[in-house]
Amino acid sequence: MHQVNFINGKTRVFGIVGDPIEQVRSPEMVTWEFHQRQHNAVVIPIHVAREDFDGVVPDIMRMRNLDGLIFTIPFKVKAIELAKTLGPQASLVGAINAIKRQSNGEWCGEIFDGLGCVEAFKRRGIALKDKRIQLIGLGGAGSAICMAVAQEHPSLMRLFDLNEQRTEQMVKLVQQISPKTVVEVGLPRCDDVDVLMNASPVGMLSDARLPLAATNFDKNLVVFDAIVMPENTPLLTLAQDCGCELVRGREMMLGQISRLVDYFLVP
16 A cells, blocks of 8 residues: 555644635645645645534534634634634734634634735735725725735725625724825726725636626736636736736735744644
8 A cells, every 4th residue: 555644643634614615725835835844734625604604613623633724705704703812913804814723722813814915916026005006895805905905005095895884994994004095985996096906706716707897907007816716817817918917816825825824833
């Protein structure tokens, strides 16, 4: 029998929970980072239906060899209920995308999407300071992105989300973080901004929709889509055809991998 050396009875288990789950890239990316650091751990995808979350996930967290979970659509806001304590980003955003078992057995949650998004722009050499931003979607990932972008002090942030209460909360947060930033709320448009950001699930997997009404973009527009799969979403495909610079969801994921693993490995 052939033997492998990348998983065994001592392997520590992490999971990523979502509905759907086939679009995620965390299992391979985070597992590889663990292995690069010579840490015996693996990340597995866990598909939990929305209606089963409350009954299934707390039981999964009872596994003795489970050290942490990553959360994706649609659970980043819901999952905060599982955490005994929260990190600074999660406390502000009200959502988590990671939870870890601490040495005292308690679970601590934090969110890294916003940090990963800003890091992706920095790696491209694209400054957000003094830029005009259109952000679509203020769910778990979108709220984290909104907060992190506000910390870069853009000149304008126009926000759009179907949840009016959540939008109002994020407007107040942006105003607190960056008082000189002009904050607007309204239907998304891109004719008067420098950066278009989609943090909604519109365009994920086989969804052929665009997150805003548009048939073309100015070539000077920078377009970001937080969706990881497909890599070329309908939004990014249109932007590419128009000659825009693209920032992909995979780049956001790469931007937070190191911080995510740091978080998991600190007791």
